[in-house]
Amino acid sequence: MRQDQFESLQKRAEQLVDLFIHESDPDKWPGAGIEPANMEKGTRGDRYWCKKDAVATLACAQRIVSLVDAVRAKTSGGEVTPGAVVDDDGDLEADVQAAEKEAARMIETAKKKAVPHGKP
Incomplete structure (x- = not known):
């Protein structure tokens, strides 16, 4: 339902x-x-x-x-x-969580690749 x-x-x-x-x-x-x-x-x-x-x-x-x-x-x-009772937004919520997790991973990867200020 x-x-x-x-x-x-x-x-x-x-x-x-x-x-x-x-x-x-x-x-x-x-x-x-x-x-x-x-x-x-x-x-x-x-x-x-x-x-x-x-x-x-x-x-x-x-x-x-x-x-x-x-x-x-x-x-x-x-x-x-x-x-x-099933939550119709359950799939959407799972998609949002997966996207947030992927965004956090991408930010961490970008931080590691970034060159610190003052260092060549």
Whole structure:
């Protein structure tokens, strides 16, 4: 899994938790403030559907959080396994380190070949 995917999953879980908080507010459900015995059949059904929808949102968030946790566990070992977060910049970083090492070697070679001041 790429780092950007991992971060997107974390963001999506947060969005779904925010949505669950909104959807699970009983004051916003149909029939709010009415005793169940006094509700019409349609109102009770709509209220039940709102509860189920909120629970489905939470279940989706929980599954994403479980996936994020599983990826963290696979990644924490340091080895690249299926599902682990991989650093897309890893190859670039290795190239930069190799170039820096080569530049340092070239500077040392140039210093050795340089003629010291005052000496022919």
